[in-house]
Amino acid sequence: MTVAFSESEERQELRKAVAKLASKYGRDWFTEKARAGEKTTELWLEIGKNGYLGINIPEEYGGGGGGIGDIAAVCEELSAQGCPLLLMVVSPAICGTIISRYGTEDQKQRWLPGICDGTSTMAFAITEPDAGTNTHNITTTARKDGDEWVLNGRKIYISGVDEADNVLVVARAEDSKTGKVKPVLFVVPTDAAGLEAKAIPMEIVSPELQFTVFLDDVRLPAEALVGDEDGGLVQLFAGLNPERIMAASFSTGLARYALDRATAYAKERTVFKDAIGAHQAIAHPLAQSHIEIEMARLMTQKAAALYDAGDDMGAGEAANMAKYAAAEAACDAADRAVQTHGGNGITQEYGMAGLLVATRAGRIAPVSREMILNFVAMHSLGLPKSY
Numbered sequence: 516m517t518v519a520f521s522e523s524e525e526r527q528e529l530r531k532a533v534a535k536l537a538s539k540y541g542r543d544w545f546t547e548k549a550r551a552g553e554k555t556t557e558l559w560l561e562i563g564k565n566g567y568l569g570i571n572i573p574e575e576y577g578g579g580g581g582g583i584g585d586i587a588a589v590c591e592e593l594s595a596q597g598c599p600l601l602l603m604v605v606s607p608a609i610c611g612t613i614i615s616r617y618g619t620e621d622q623k624q625r626w627l628p629g630i631c632d633g634t635s636t637m638a639f640a641i642t643e644p645d646a647g648t649n650t651h652n653i654t655t656t657a658r659k660d661g662d663e664w665v666l667n668g669r670k671i672y673i674s675g676v677d678e679a680d681n682v683l684v685v686a687r688a689e690d691s692k693t694g695k696v697k698p699v700l701f702v703v704p705t706d707a708a709g710l711e712a713k714a715i716p717m718e719i720v721s722p723e724l725q726f727t728v729f730l731d732d733v734r735l736p737a738e739a740l741v742g743d744e745d746g747g748l749v750q751l752f753a754g755l756n757p758e759r760i761m762a763a764s765f766s767t768g769l770a771r772y773a774l775d776r777a778t779a780y781a782k783e784r785t786v787f788k789d790a791i792g793a794h795q796a797i798a799h800p801l802a803q804s805h806i807e808i809e810m811a812r813l814m815t816q817k818a819a820a821l822y823d824a825g826d827d828m829g830a831g832e833a834a835n836m837a838k839y840a841a842a843e844a845a846c847d848a849a850d851r852a853v854q855t856h857g858g859n860g861i862t863q864e865y866g867m868a869g870l871l872v873a874t875r876a877g878r879i880a881p882v883s884r885e886m887i888l889n890f891v892a893m894h895s896l897g898l899p900k901s902y
C-alpha cells in the first residue's frame with residue numbers, strides 16, 4: 516500500500532537499481548581508487564549510461580525528465596554502498612539545474628547532454644578565501660570589454676576541477692545604471708587561458724580532489740554568460756536549494772553505510788557470551804542512529820517534494836533543515852560505527868575511521884551548520900538577523 520509520505524514505486528525501483536549497480540563497485544574499490552590517486556570514471560560513466568546521472572534534466576537534452584528528488588535518491592544510494600560521488604552534487608544538481616532553468620537554447624544543447632551521460636562534467640566555483648560563507652562578499656570580478664567578458668579573482672575548495680571540462684563561476688559585475696555590484700554566472704572552460712587550478716591537500720580519502728582556482732584576465736565570449744546579467748541572485752539561488760538537498764542525501768547515504776557496517780559487525784563479534792549487539796551499550800546508540808537517519812531522510816524527501824512542486828521558499832527552509840539533520844546523523848553514525856568496531860574501527864582494513872572526516876565535512880559544506888541555524892532563527896522563528 517502506498518501512503519502519502521512514502522516515495523513513488525518508480526523512485527523505490529530507481530533506488531534498488533542504483534544500489535545494485537553501485538554494489539558491484541563498493542567501498543573497497545572506491546577507497547583503493549582514492550588512495551592510488553585514481554578516479555572513479557568507470558562508475559561515473561556507468562551511472563550516466565544507465566540514465567541516472569541526468570535523471571533530473573529535461574528529456575530533450577538527454578536527461579530523464581525527473582526532479583531533484585530523483586537525483587538525490589541516486590546520490591544517496593551510491594553513498595549507502597560506500598561510493599559517495601561528490602560531483603553528483605555539483606554537475607547535474609547545481610550546474611544542470613541552473614542551466615536548465617536559465618540557459619539559452621544553445622547553452623542547453625551545448626552543455627546538458629554531456630552532463631547527463633557523464634562525458635562532460637561541470638564544476639561549480641562560488642567559495643572564496645576571504646568571503647567564506649558570506650556570498651555577498653565575493654570579489655571575483657567580471658568586466659565587460661566590447662563583446663567579451665574578463666574575469667579576475669580566486670576561488671577555493673572547488674571540487675573536481677581536474678575532472679571537469681567546464682566550471683560554472685560565480686562572479687560580480689558592476690551595474691552600469693546603478694554602480695552597484697551584482698552576481699553573474701559564467702561557464703568557463705577549465706583549459707581557458709588565465710585559469711590555473713592548484714590541488715589542496717586534504718585528509719578526506721576521496722578520488723575527488725579540492726582546488727584553489729586562480730582567474731587572471733580570463734577572457735570569455737558573451738555566450739559564456741548564463742542567464743540574465745541582472746538576475747544573478749535569483750539564478751544563483753536556483754542552484755543552492757538542490758545543492759543542500761543533494762548534500763543531505765550524500766550524508767544520509769554515508770550514515771546508512773556506517774550503520775550497516777556497524778550493525779553487521781555487532782551481530783558477528785563475540786567477546787563474552789553473546790554477540791556484542793546483545794548489549795544495550797552497543798545496541799542503543801545504533802538504534803538511535805537509525806531513528807536519526809530516517810528522520811533526516813524524511814526531511815530530505817520533503818525538501819525535494821517542495822522544490823519539485825515549485826515552492827522555492829518552502830523548499831529553502833526544508834532543504835536547510837534536511838542538510839543540518841543529515842550531517843548530524845552522519846557524524847553520529849560514523850562515530851558510533853567506529854566505537855562499535857573498537858580497535859578495528861581505526862584500522863584501514865575495516866574502513867571506518869575515514870568516515871569520521873568524510874561525514875564531518877557535511878557540517879561545514881556546502882554551508883556551515885551555524886549559517887543554517889542563522890537561517891532558521893531568522894526565517895522560521897522571526898528572530899533578528901545576527902550577522
